[in-house]
Amino acid sequence: MSQTLAINERQDFITTKGRQKAHLKCDADSIAGCVSQRACVYCGARVVLNPITDAIHLVHGPIGCSAYTWDIRGSLTSGEELFRNSFSTDLKEQDVIFGGEKKLSAAIDKLAIKYNPKLIFIYSTCIVGVIGDDLEAVAKAAAKRYGIQVIPVQSSGFIGNKSAGYRAACDALFRLIEPADRTMVGKDKSINYLGDFNLAGEAWIIRDYFRQMGVTVNVVLTGDASSADLKKATRASLNIIQCAGSMHYLAGRMEETYGIPFMQVSFLGLHDTADSLRRVAAAIGDKEVLARTEALIDRELAVTAPVIEDYRRKLAGKKAAVYVGGGFKAISLIKQFRELGIEVVMIGTQTGRQEEYDTIHELASDGTVILDDANPSELEKFMTEQQADLLVGGVKERPLAYKLGKAFIDHNHDRKHPLSGYVGAINFAKEVYSTVCSPVWKYVRSGDEGCE
Amino acid sequence: MNEKTDYRDVNENPCHMCMPMGGILPIKGIEGGMVVIHGSQGCSTYMRRYISEHFSEPIDVGSSSLNEKGTVYGGEKNLKQALDNIRKVYNPKLIGVLTTCLAETIGEDINRIADDYLKERNLNNDLVIIPVSTPGYGGTQAEGYFRTVREIVAGLAQPSPKHNKLNIIVPNISPADIREIKRILALMGVEYTLCPDFSDTLDRPYLEHYSKMAPGGTKLEDIRGMPGAVATIELGETVGDEYSPGRFLADNYGVPLYTLPIPIGVKNCDAFFNTIKKLTGKPLAESIKAERGRLLDAMVDSHKYNFAGRSTIFGEPELVYAVSQLCIENGVYPAVVATGGAGAKLTNLLRAVVAECPEPVAILTESDFCEILEQSRLHQVNIAIGHSEGRYLTEHGNIPLVRIGFPIHDRVGGQRLLAVGYTGTTLLLDRITNTLLENKYRTYRTDMYDLYYKENSGPPAAAEDEVIGDDGLYSL
Structure with missing residues (x-):
């Protein structure tokens, strides 16, 4: 790296392939004031469970947690649409003082009667973790009252980061899938x-x-x-x-x-x-x-490979920066960009695990900056220093890339086109092309030259 | 109203957000202003995402990233570390510290922590910290917004010699709206301190070099001098006294306070200009008179189309109030007016203005989109006006939505929507009228066919819900 970071503690979370340590620090708490791009435990739990189509997702907490996650993912359904609602106990000051169990119980009553669901998830939020409402007891009583499944999700925001939320969701799923037989x-x-x-x-x-x-x-x-x-x-x-x-x-x-x-x-x-x-x-x-x-692979490749090859001719030699949620996506993106003749020069994740970073390190070419739990100033620094032409990221990262004059690929949960499989590979190449080769950059990069 | 009790137990699809969300925006409108959210990491990330998507701007907000230990033993260490790190990277002049549910519930004394921090780091002359209590359960984003503006003003204001500027306090309007108010004031030759001014910071021009801190914002010196102003104009009719920055300046420094609605609609614009004239003696510029004339001309041109509109207006109270007045002026009579918060002041203000409406108006407070949809169906609404979460009304109630306010996530340009002043009002009114027209033209051939073409029909069928409002009677 050409210069040191403003915040010393962040140094351990960043490395350059071939020039520095092979291991970096990851899966740790975010450092206060570092403007981490990570979301919270509740968010992690909600995004995993939210696509379950016929479930009621009831957030036990203040309104914000529910408001910011309403219909948040572009998950599609072939069945019910109940999951696309966001329900909240909308806790107020007096609930925080006197406890929210009664309100939660009343909320479940209303929802169970109105929607007649088979399954209700109750999400715990920060204050619920502090005031100590007994979600298990409320859930158990409600399940008995209505003969449905009511599963608490232990997702208080302060118990860890988004990964802890994934675990909380998995615990809830594990309860749900328990076979009767x-x-x-x-x-x-x-x-x-x-x-x-x-x-x-x-x-x-x-x-x-x-x-x-x-x-x-x-x-x-x-x-x-x-x-x-x-x-x-x-x-x-x-x-x-x-x-x-x-x-x-x-x-x-x-x-x-x-x-x-x-x-x-x-x-x-x-x-x-x-x-x-x-x-x-x-x-x-x-x-x-x-x-x-x-036979399937042959069929699909016959259609897809020429299209990819065509895009490759237009894109070869460009440099990509990647900042995504999980490690698996990062690993695949290194390979997918190579299919388009593009090298990844900066790569990081919010919640990657050690073994995933090992694989990333192995795959990355020399000089690639690898970083965990990055923040906007680091993304700016390394995108600029590494002369990336484009960034892959989520909603928060997009405006930063654009302000820096970089192309951008939306690899987030809100997108409206698939990126999986063969059709996804074509969509991906097309998206890279549409952002890297857009005519707007011509005007943006020539600065004020155009006006007298 | 028994029905309301139901909604208090469970909110079904929120029409409001939490206090700290509202607090971020004004701090971003102060020169050199940076924000630290005292709570767990997720709060700041959600809010950044929400704000960023609306404005298409990078929104950097620090978090004290409280973990289990901080929650049990207190978050002072985390908050101080956050302040240290934010200073290292952003070198701000002012840091607003906003609390969250978590910080408030564990009883963090942020005023004391902020004082200690400035002393320990010997920063009293170089950095301003504005601690604001914004528990997520304490109110809506609109209240968080005004409480934060009030704390900024209260934290900076100093006894000042009299000067000839006006204080202009703006609610959560768009950067384009703020720029329009500034243009109008400049045209009239009025000097002013507008707070908070995020017209540049949250709608930056593309520049060759990116800076982490967006240029622009209300200058700290100007806020310090607000007590010396001629008067304060606060666009905040719905704002409670305890949240009002103008009330603070009036009570503590004797600055006369003029509370006005957002200048949307003829009456509200007139009130705005008349107040400025009264306070400064400056007459209305000729070009603004012409803008007013064009608005009147547009109102006449569109009045019959608008009369076919039955509207649902929802969102933050201040905007809801002004837009309701615009709709009443133009015969797009509101049938449902809704806000997610308690909205006590809004209800009283609305009662006075909806008296003009030919039919009763449902005023919903502590509402949610489930209720807004039910009431809109019941009242046969054919146009909704509010932020982009109202797309729910379009998807489930087939009600077209005119987007205004915050957030707008499913369309570009929320930051550029202009609605204030005579010109802004004209633009908004045109959008409303055109939405009504578009919706009518989209279906009128099939509607008329279904209603009147009987050659092949069998026995009479029951009328369907979908053709509500299009009964084939004369309506343009």
Whole structure:
């Protein structure tokens, strides 16, 4: 790095491939005042559980937590739409003083009667963690009253970062999927697909690939899943995980408790998509499945590869900066950019795990800056120093990239087009092209030359 | 109203946000202003995302990132570390420290911590810290906004010699609105201190070099001198005294306070200009008279189209009040007026103005979008006016939405929407009229066909909900 950082403590979280330490610090609390891009425990839990289509998501807390997460993800549904509402107990000062259990109970009553749901998640927020409302007791009583499932999600904001929220969501899911009949565990020759939230129909695209291969997807966690689908989750004989940050913990618990093995997949980019489909086929071990998988890959590549090649000719030599939520996405993006002839020169995540950073380090080319839990000033510094042409990130990062005159790729939860699979790879290339090669940069970069 | 009790137990799709969200905006409108949210990390991140998406601007906000330890033993160490780090990277002149639910519930004394910090670091002459109590459960973003403006003014104001400037306090309007008020004042040759001024800081021009701190904002020196002003004009009819910066200046320094609505609509614009004239003796510029004339001309041109509108108006109280008046002036009579907060002052103000409406108006406070939708259906509303969360009304109630206010997330240009002054009013009115026209033209051929073409029809069918408002009777 050409200069030291303003905040010393951040030095441990950043490294340059080939020039500095191979390991960086990660999975730690954000440093106060560093303007971390991370969200909170509740947010982590909510984004994982939110796509469950027929669930009531009731936030026990002040209004903000609910307001900022209303219909937040572009998760699509083929069934109910209940999940697209945001319900809140809208706690007020007197609730904080006298406790909020009564209000929570009354809120559940109203919702249970009005919507007749099968499943209610109650999310704990910061103040609930402090005032000590007994969510378990309220949930238990309500479940009994209405004969439905009411599951508390222990997501008080201060107990950790977004990763702790993923774990809280996984704990809630683990309760939900507990089978009534243990004899059916692992009996189906189907797979569960973990860590796809069906943004812009991505889970549907991947499901269709498996259909063509002759592999049955039992349930997707949690994109377009209903509570009834999820209750059958333990019947599958294999779990495949895409978003490892959010689902690795659940997969581990399912293996431990139900003996269902898991494997890591990724459907971002041509290479990872083909590789993941082949590995799943190999795990199934059926010759016909293997043959159909190869046929599928050939069919899709015949259409996709020439399109990608065309974009590659237009984009080769550009440099990318990546700042995303989880490690799996970062790893895949390095490979996916290479398919387009683009090198990643800066890469970081909000919640990447040590082993993911090891892989990133291994994959990255020399001189690439790798950083965990970055902030705007670091993103600005390294994007500029590394002369990146574009940034991949979320909503908060977009205006910064644009102010710096950099192109930008929206790899967030709100996007309206799929980035998974072969069609996703084309969309991705098209998006990179549309932002890197837009005519606006010509005017922006020539500064004030145009006016006298 | 028994029904209201239901909504107090559970809010279904919020129409308001929390206090610290509102507090960030004014601090971003102070020169060299930076924000630290005292609470857990997520609060600042959510708010940054929300504000950033509306303004399309980088929104850097620090957090004291309270963890379990800080929650149990107190967050003083975290807050001081946050202040240190923010100073290192941003070198601000002023830091607003906003509390959250968490900080308030564990009883953090931010005034004391701020005082100690300035003493310990020997910064009393170089940095201003404005601590503001903004518990998320204590009120809405609108109250957080005004409480923060009040604390900024109270924290900086000093006894000052009399000068000839006006204090202008603005609510959460767009950067374009603020620029328009400044343009008008400059045209009239009026000197002023406008606070908070985020017209540049939250709507930056593209520049060759990026700076972490956005240039612009109300100058600290100008705020210090506010007690010497001729008078304060506060665009805050719905603001409670305890949140009012103008009330603070009046009570503590004797600065006369003129409370006005946002200048949207003929009457409100007239009130604004008349007050300025009264205070400064400056007459209305000829070009502004022409703007007024053009607004009247537009009102006449569109009046029959507008008369077909039945509106739902929702959002922050101050904007809701002004937009309701605009709608009444033009015959787009409000049927439902809603705000997410308690809105006691708003209700009284609205009662007086809706008396003109030919039909009763549902005034909803502590409301949510579920209730707003129900009431809009019940009252056969055909146009909604408010922020982008109102897209729910379009998706579920087929009610077109005219976007104004904060936030606007599903369209670009929220920061550039102009609605104040005679010209701004004309632009907003045109958007309302055109939305009514667009919606009418979109369906009128099929509507008329369905209503009148009977050649192939069997026995008479029951009328459907969807054609409500389009009964085929004369309406343009």
